[in-house]
Amino acid sequence: MTRRTARDLRSDSRSAVLRAFFSLRTAxxxxxxxxxxxxxxxxxxxxKEFLTAGVVHVEAVVSSGVGxxxxxLRLDPSRxxxxxxxxxxxxxxxTVFDLSLDPRGTVSVPLDEHQNSPQYVVDGIRLAVxxxxxxxxxxxxxxxxxxxxxxxxxxxxxxVSVFAPNWAWHDVRIKELLTAELGMHVHVDNPLKAIAVxxxxxxxxxxxxxxxxxxxxxxxxSGLVINGELVRGVSNNAGEWGHTLLALDGRLCRCGRxxxxxxxVGVNGMKATLSEIQPDHPALLQQEQRRFxxxxxxxxxxxxxxxxxxxxxxxxxxxxxxGDLVNMINPxxxxxxxxxxxxxxxxxxxxxxxxxPDAALRSSVAVLTVSASSLASSTVALGMSTLTLEHxxxxxxxxxxxxxxxxxxx
Amino acid sequence: MTRRTARDLRSDSRSAVLRAFFSLRTAxxxxxxxxxxxxxxxxxxxxKEFLTAGVVHVEAVVSSGVGxxxxxLRLDPSRxxxxxxxxxxxxxxxTVFDLSLDPRGTVSVPLDEHQNSPQYVVDGIRLAVxxxxxxxxxxxxxxxxxxxxxxxxxxxxxxVSVFAPNWAWHDVRIKELLTAELGMHVHVDNPLKAIAVxxxxxxxxxxxxxxxxxxxxxxxxSGLVINGELVRGVSNNAGEWGHTLLALDGRLCRCGRxxxxxxxVGVNGMKATLSEIQPDHPALLQQEQRRFxxxxxxxxxxxxxxxxxxxxxxxxxxxxxxGDLVNMINPxxxxxxxxxxxxxxxxxxxxxxxxxPDAALRSSVAVLTVSASSLASSTVALGMSTLTLEHxxxxxxxxxxxxxxxxxxx
Ligand SMILES: [Zn+2]
Ligand SMILES: [Zn+2]
Numbered sequence: 001m002t003r004r005t006a007r008d009l010r011s012d013s014r015s016a017v018l019r020a021f022f023s024l025r026t027a028x029x030x031x032x033x034x035x036x037x038x039x040x041x042x043x044x045x046x047x048k049e050f051l052t053a054g055v056v057h058v059e060a061v062v063s064s065g066v067g068x069x070x071x072x073l074r075l076d077p078s079r080x081x082x083x084x085x086x087x088x089x090x091x092x093x094x095t096v097f098d099l100s101l102d103p104r105g106t107v108s109v110p111l112d113e114h115q116n117s118p119q120y121v122v123d124g125i126r127l128a129v130x131x132x133x134x135x136x137x138x139x140x141x142x143x144x145x146x147x148x149x150x151x152x153x154x155x156x157x158x159x160v161s162v163f164a165p166n167w168a169w170h171d172v173r174i175k176e177l178l179t180a181e182l183g184m185h186v187h188v189d190n191p192l193k194a195i196a197v198x199x200x201x202x203x204x205x206x207x208x209x210x211x212x213x214x215x216x217x218x219x220x221x222s223g224l225v226i227n228g229e230l231v232r233g234v235s236n237n238a239g240e241w242g243h244t245l246l247a248l249d250g251r252l253c254r255c256g257r258x259x260x261x262x263x264x265v266g267v268n269g270m271k272a273t274l275s276e277i278q279p280d281h282p283a284l285l286q287q288e289q290r291r292f293x294x295x296x297x298x299x300x301x302x303x304x305x306x307x308x309x310x311x312x313x314x315x316x317x318x319x320x321x322x323g324d325l326v327n328m329i330n331p332x333x334x335x336x337x338x339x340x341x342x343x344x345x346x347x348x349x350x351x352x353x354x355x356x357p358d359a360a361l362r363s364s365v366a367v368l369t370v371s372a373s374s375l376a377s378s379t380v381a382l383g384m385s386t387l388t389l390e391h392x393x394x395x396x397x398x399x400x401x402x403x404x405x406x407x408x409x410x
Numbered sequence: 411m412t413r414r415t416a417r418d419l420r421s422d423s424r425s426a427v428l429r430a431f432f433s434l435r436t437a438x439x440x441x442x443x444x445x446x447x448x449x450x451x452x453x454x455x456x457x458k459e460f461l462t463a464g465v466v467h468v469e470a471v472v473s474s475g476v477g478x479x480x481x482x483l484r485l486d487p488s489r490x491x492x493x494x495x496x497x498x499x500x501x502x503x504x505t506v507f508d509l510s511l512d513p514r515g516t517v518s519v520p521l522d523e524h525q526n527s528p529q530y531v532v533d534g535i536r537l538a539v540x541x542x543x544x545x546x547x548x549x550x551x552x553x554x555x556x557x558x559x560x561x562x563x564x565x566x567x568x569x570v571s572v573f574a575p576n577w578a579w580h581d582v583r584i585k586e587l588l589t590a591e592l593g594m595h596v597h598v599d600n601p602l603k604a605i606a607v608x609x610x611x612x613x614x615x616x617x618x619x620x621x622x623x624x625x626x627x628x629x630x631x632s633g634l635v636i637n638g639e640l641v642r643g644v645s646n647n648a649g650e651w652g653h654t655l656l657a658l659d660g661r662l663c664r665c666g667r668x669x670x671x672x673x674x675v676g677v678n679g680m681k682a683t684l685s686e687i688q689p690d691h692p693a694l695l696q697q698e699q700r701r702f703x704x705x706x707x708x709x710x711x712x713x714x715x716x717x718x719x720x721x722x723x724x725x726x727x728x729x730x731x732x733g734d735l736v737n738m739i740n741p742x743x744x745x746x747x748x749x750x751x752x753x754x755x756x757x758x759x760x761x762x763x764x765x766x767p768d769a770a771l772r773s774s775v776a777v778l779t780v781s782a783s784s785l786a787s788s789t790v791a792l793g794m795s796t797l798t799l800e801h802x803x804x805x806x807x808x809x810x811x812x813x814x815x816x817x818x819x820x
Contacts, residue, residue, distance in 0.1 A: 153773050162773050210644050224738075226641055233740020234620050237774045244734035247658045248727075257733075257769065317658075323667075324654035328634075328738055330643020359667065363563050363572050364647045 012229075013038055014393060017046045021075050022101070022201055026059055028070040047073060054079045055099060055393060075100040080144040081136075082388050083129055083184075084381030086191065087150050089113045089166050092124045094132040095381040099144070101202075101389065105136035106378060116167035122177050129182060144392050145185040147194075147384030148178060154190040155236050156387075161188070162235075165254065187388045191215075192239055194383030196223020196230050199335055201386050203375045208333040212325050213373075214241070216318075216340040218289055220262045224329060242266070246321050264317040267293060267340065273317075274310050281306065293343050300347055311344065315351035322352065322370075323359025330364050337373035345372045422639075423448055424803060427456050431485050432511070432611055436469055438480040457483060464489045465509060465803060485510040490554040491546075492798050493539055493594075494791030496601065497560050499523045499576050502534045504542040505791040509554070511612075511799065515546035516788060526577035532587050539592060554802050555595040557604075557794030558588060564600040565646055566797075571598070572645075575664065597798045601625075602649055604793030606633020606640055609745055611796050613785045618743040622735055623783075624651070626728075626750040628699055630672045634739060652676070656731050674727040677703060677750065683727075684720050691716060703753050710757055721754065725761035732762065732780075733769025740774050747783035755782045 016036040020027060024035060029047055033040045050056035057076040063069040077098035086093045090113050096104040109128040111121065129146060133139070152164035159175025178186045196213045204211050205225055213223040220242035224231040231238045242262040243255050250259030251272055263269045267289040274281055283299075286292040299307030322334060336345060336352075349372060357365050373379070426446040434441060439457055443450045460466035467486040473479040487508035496503045500523050506514040519538040521531065539556060543549070562574030569585025588596045606623045614621050615635055623633040630652035634641040641648045652672040653665050660669030661682055673679045677699040684691055693709075696702040709717030732744060746755060746762075759782060767775050783789070 153771070226636060227639070229637070231636055231739075233774070234742045235740055235773050235777045237740040237771055238738065240737040240740070240771055240774070243737050243771060245655060245657075245730060248656050248660075248730055250658075255771065320655060320658055324734070325738075327650040327653050328648065328735075329641075330645055330647040330650070332644045361563070361647055361650055361653060361665065363645050364643070364650070367645045 011394060013042055014046055015390060017043060017050075018390065018393060019201060021056070021073075023206065026072050026074045028062075028072055030070065032073075050393070053393075077102065080142050081133075081138045082144060082385040082392075083132065083146045084194075084378070084383070084385035084388070085125060085129065085146060085148040086194075086378070086380035086384070087111075087121065087125060087148060088191075089151065092121075092128040093378065093381060094125075094128040095378050095385070096132050096136040096138055097382070097385045099389065101382065101385060103378070103382075104138065105132055106381075107132040107135055113166075116169070118169065118172050118174065118177060121167070122174075122181050125178060126181050129184075140184065143184050145187055145388040146178070146182060147187045147189070147381075147386075147388035148174075149189055149191045149194045149380045149384050150174060152190065153235075153237060154188055154193075156187065156189045156193075159186075159188055185388075185392075187384070187391050189384065189387055190236070191380045192221045192223045193230065193232070193236070194380045194387065195337060196225060196239070196383070197386050198375060198379040198383035199223070199337075199373065200225050200228075200230060202382065203373060203379075204333055204335045204371075208331075210329070210331045211333040211335060212239075212241075212329055212331045213335045213337060214322065214325070215338040216265060216336065217338040218267050220266045220338075222325065225331075226329070241321070241325050244321070244324060246317060261317075261321040265314060265321065269317070270296065270310065270314055273313050274306070277309055277313070278306055290339065293340055297343050297347075300344075311347050312351060315348050316355060318348065319352045319355035320359050323356055326356070326360040326364050326368060330367075332367060332369070334368065334370045335373050336370065337375075337379070341372055421804060423452055424456055425800060427453060427460075428800065428803060429611060431466070431483075433616065436482050436484045438472075438482055440480065442483075460803070463803075487512065490552050491543075491548045492554060492795040492802075493542065493556045494604075494788070494793070494795035494798070495535060495539065495556060495558040496604075496788070496790035496794070497521075497531065497535060497558060498601075499561065502531075502538040503788065503791060504535075504538040505788050505795070506542050506546040506548055507792070507795045509799065511792065511795060513788070513792075514548065515542055516791075517542040517545055523576075526579070528579065528582050528584065528587060531577070532584075532591050535588060536591050539594075550594065553594050555597055555798040556588070556592060557597045557599070557791075557796075557798035558584075559599055559601045559604045559790045559794050560584060562600065563645075563647060564598055564603075566597065566599045566603075569596075569598055595798075595802075597794070597801050599794060599797055600646070601790045602631045602633045603640065603642070603646070604790045604797065605747060606635060606649070606793070607796050608785060608789040608793035609633070609747075609783065610635050610638075610640060612792065613783060613789075614743050614745045614781075618741075620739070620741045621743040621745060622649075622651075622739055622741045623745045623747060624732065624735070625748040626675060626746065627748040628677050630676045630748075632735065634741075636739070651731070651735050654731070654734060656727060671727070671731040675724060675731065679727075680706065680720065680724055683723050684716070687719055687723070688716055700749065703750055707753050707757075710754075721757050722761060725758050726765055728758065729762045729765035730769050733766055736766070736770040736774050736778060740777075742777060742779070744778065744780045745783050746780065747785075747789070751782055 020032050020035040029043050033043045058071045059074050060072040061069045077100040079099045082097045084095045093108045095106045111124050153162040161172040161174045175188050199213045209228040211225045222239040222241040224239045243260045245259050246261050246264050247259040251263040253260035253263040283295045300311050430442050430445040439453050443453045468481045469484050470482040471479045487510040489509045492507045494505045503518045505516045521534050563572040571582040571584045585598050609623045619638040621635045632649040632651040634649045653670045655669050656671050656674050657669040661673035663670035663673040693705045710721050
């Protein structure tokens with residue numbers, strides 16, 4: 001076993017400088033130093049690498065009359081492009097970003113959820129990637145990396161989809177397949193990690209160093225940010241809050257365990273709760289999950305007591321399970337995201353705020369805020385592009401500006 | 411609100427070098443650099459501060475014939491002493507450590523659990539601190555700091571005992587009281603944080619960067635280490651796993667919530683389980699918690715089916731709740747500690763290992779090991795002394811070797 005006693009402080013510093021560029025857009029070395037807390041010397045070393053790699057350029061030179069003129073630096077969007085890919089059971093959505101992570105175009109390709117071979121999914125991804133590059137007028141050779149989010153458990157360093165329950169995938173070497181198919185550098189991860197990174201860099205993470213990002217939809221899960229960094233755990237499974245207990249020996253969850261949070265606050269969990277309130281309710285016949293949530297929304301807006309009770313009970317389950325998360329992590333902020341939140345957030349969030357003091361320690365609740373995500377859609381693609389940019393930059397210093405992209409991005 | 415977007419990388423580096431000294435005992439700058447992953451230049455800067463403060467000294471100069479002679483450095487135990495203080499409801503235990511954290515003597519003073527004024531507790535601490543200094547022949551002036559662990563929720567930066575449930579303390583400014591009473595620098599924290607730091611520096615943390623330290627006794631709780639660092643959360647409450655749900659609407663917990671883990675695997679939880687197995691069991695009359703656990707141990711050793719069932723059911727609850735912790739944090743290792751583990755660990759741990767695969771994701775269990783702590787007793791005092799040493803070193807560079815200790819250690 002390798003004893004890993006030291007943090008990778010150099011990579012932390014690089015990340016800090018990069019994030020400072022996204023916050024400040026344009027900055028001098030002095031401003032970057034001030035923003036990150038790193039010494040000007042450390043910042044200068046990293047900026048030099050970024051300049052050599054062409055990732056950063058000098059936008060202006062400001063002379064104040066006193067002292068040396070200061071260079072105003074910013075990320076150079078023309079250095080290349082990144083494709084963010086969000087793969088779900090029913091679609092592939094791709095977005096092209098320039099190197100300052102501004103979106104340049106989005107394409108969505110449907111997937112047949114009854115087909116699930118790796119080759120079928122890889123074909124869908126290839127179509128969507130080439131489609132979005134054509135749409136944005138970007139050539140394959142100017143793409144520095146493709147970041148692909150895949151459902152289920154993913155090990156980014158091995159490039160393996162460890163387990164995708166709905167596809168029955170086990171240990172699929174997806175990065176290898178995609179690299180061969182696309183002829184571009186590929187980085188893989190799972191959607192919760194991507195969403196968390198997007199929030200960390202562009203959403204709630206700009207204001208909070210300790211936060212939990214909670215995603216509610218068919219499945220439920222979380223991403224954890226502690227001390228300004230994404231928590232992965234040893235096999236990239238940290239944050240599987242959706243499969244922590246709400247009730248020992250409770251409802252059967254699709255993970256095989258009984259009583260998981262997901263079996264109560266995921267969409268099928270909400271259906272189970274409705275069937276306990278009124279077993280013959282017509283909404284239970286609705287097979288499409290989004291339509292079911294639409295029906296709940298319309299019912300609660302109309303003041304239908306059954307749906308009001310359903311939302312209240314769901315909020316009770318959600319507050320109880322968020323209370324566990326708060327007691328475990330003691331975050332400053334919880335961001336709620338996902339399509340259930342997009343639809344029902346206005347009803348759920350105030351109820352959760354009211355109920356959470358009964359579910360967690362007082363001195364943890366006292367410092368806590370809860371809100372819906374402020375990010376627009378495509379957060380999975382944005383997060384995957386951010387991760388891919390980080391991987392690209394981790395390898396800068398090696399390639400020349402005109403040379404090929406780094407040979408191995410992990 | 412302060413935007414804290416940057417990590418304190420300098421303090422991380424200092425900690426890394428200090429921990430390297432504890433691992434290596436004697437080391438050259440080059441060895442410290444190799445062990446920590448920091449550059450030789452960074453190591454040299456920090457070593458210079460440590461040398462100036464007299465915390466480190468040159469033990470030998472080794473000449474290899476080629477190149478410059480290398481200085482072998484080590485922590486200088488004679489620079490001063492630290493007192494670690496473990497305050498519980500029924501006792502105060504103090505241990506004196508030299509600056510290389512070798513123990514020099516221990517004293518224990520009983521507390522009357524029915525007395526609970528801050529002044530009563532402060533008096534007990536003063537007696538125990540002066541007692542142990544007398545025992546070890548250490549003068550007050552050579553003490554660089556006193557680290558005091560207090561039960562309940564503690565905010566170290568404010569020096570406040572936020573809430574100590576058994577004493578009904580609320581927002582007691584304990585650091586101020588103790589500083590005035592002792593005339594020494596005082597650092598306060600809670601026992602779970604102290605135990606976790608002791609494991610991180612001297613126990614399982616030497617082998618694992620992501621671990622959970624789980625303490626079982628009257629109360630139950632955990633300390634979390636992620637990426638080699640203790641997780642505190644925003645109000646120092648992270649790791650309150652004892653007050654996460656095992657069962658919604660379940661047994662009433664002493665925190666006021668229903669269904670917490672502690673109400674099932676704490677000693678009173680075990681009593682409640684026994685009363686469900688056999689409501690008139692004579693062991694339920696035992697008021698002393700340690701004697702109750704002794705009775706369970708003797709019963710299970712003798713093969714008494716009631717106690718065998720009790721231990722089995724307790725292991726089921728423990729595995730289920732550790733499964734939640736594993737799903738949330740995805741640690742490499744779980745260390746079990748505390749006096750219930752000291753007594754029942756040989757029975758509980760194999761059962762927990764067998765049951766945990768049913769309670770957590772397969773790819774998280776695949777990378778997990780579970781064991782009892784390898785540390786001897788007084789881990790709370792050792793952990794508090796470690797934290798105090800870190801605080802002391804955070805201020806070095808300011809005082810001269812012969813001057814007073816830093817004026818403010820936070
Ligand atoms: Zn589950
Ligand atoms: Zn509780």
